[in-house]
Amino acid sequence: MEGIRDPREQLLDLEPYDAKGVAADVMLSSNEHPFNVPAEIIARLSDRLESFDFNRYPDPTARKLRELIAQANGLDATEVLVGNGGDELIFNILLAWGGLGRKLLDLPPTFAMYGIDAHVTGTEVVQIPRKDDFFVDGDAVLERLGQGDIDIVMISHPNNPTGSLTPETLLIDILNATDALVLVDEAYFEFSRHTMRPHMQRHPNLVILRTFSKAFSLAGLRVGYLLGHEDVIREIMKVRQPYSVSAFSQWVAATVFRERVVFQQGIRELIRNRDRLLHGLSNMRGIEVFPSEGNFVLFRVEHASALWRDLLHSHSVLIRDFGRAPGLEDCLRVTVGSEAECSKFLEAMSDVLSARRESRIMTGAAARATDERA
Ligand SMILES: *Cc1c(COP(=O)(O)O)cnc(C)c1O
Secondary structure (H helix, E strand, O other): OOOOOOOOHHHOOOOOOOOOOOOOOEEOOOOOOOOOOOHHHHHHHHHHHOOOOOOOOOOOOOHHHHHHHHHHOOOOHHHEEEEOHHHHHHHHHHHHHOOOOOEEEEOOOOOHHHHHHHHHOOOEEEEOOOOOOOOOOHHHHHHHHOOOOOOEEEEEOOOOOOOOOOOHHHHHHHHHHOOOEEEEEOOOHHHHOOOOHHHOOOOOOEEEEEEOOOOOOOOOOOOEEEEOOHHHHHHHHHHOOOOOOOHHHHHHHHHHHHOHHHHHHHHHHHHHHHHHHHHHHHOOOOEEEOOOOOOEEEEEEOOHHHHHHHHHHHHOEEOEEOOOOOOOOOEEEEEOOOHHHHHHHHHHHHHHHHHHHHHHHHHHHHHHHHHHHO
16 A cells, blocks of 8 residues: 555644754854753762663652652652653643643743644643733733633743743732643743742642753753642653653752752853843844843844844854744844853844944945935
């Protein structure tokens, strides 16, 4: 027989995810940490690498890592779940609480994986767009939740890619308004320093997502975790792949977590660099900058995609172009890098912008010259 029968209908209008990983000297497109894991931690790991049991399956419950995370958050290990990156946990939540006939409330523009995973799992996506300043439309959300048919709410806090936190009072109103599972995605918690953790006791439907990918230099390892009520964690454990978090990842993440104070200085430095980027961009003519509590800054500029290309091709600076995302027309996002990277980015920006102004003056002059001749 020839040919291949069609896959599930839901896949027809999806594209495989491609982060457009072009190489550049200054990589500021994926909200990664600019530096590798500190040398002292790598040294400790290398010492023990020889005796690592690569031949054994990992502990499916990631007991050691869960216990460390639970302890740090004043929880029991049964209230923690470790995943292959936060992304896997988002997918697992949709497998457990979404699916055919069920609904996700999505607040775009926001992290694209919520919508993509909903689509893949057959979950209906109900969207309530954010307001022009990218804050959540609280009235609309509360009114929609009042209809009682939403199964999951996902809120990126702070919101990637726009940068701001949702006011805690609104998050509490949302939790009071619904028995849907409410995921507060704290992927940037270490930079925003705001958490909904204190509200877990009162709201068993609250789950919190964190990751080792951003503040802890482990994006390549793929480790994230959920904090939630033990009944919720138990349900999500039913749908997860038992061995999705490798033994190696568990080991490295546990080592990094134990030594996490070592990262504090780097985090403070990134917060300072973020403020430098916010300040530097807001001083540039023609740029609208949005406040950020993450390790990234979103800004709007005319002909953003052309500017994105100029930064890459003339200055080897790679940032993220959101120009084609609904609600983010002409928006670019730059990750907060090292001090040197931030300087290179800001210099590249003012170069590109002044080249633009010059060419505009020249085209203006050329146009006037033509006018005069006419
Ligand atoms: C980066 C990110 C995650 C998770 O990233 P992982 O690398 O999969 O842990 C989750 N949510 C948001 C909003 C993010 O930006």
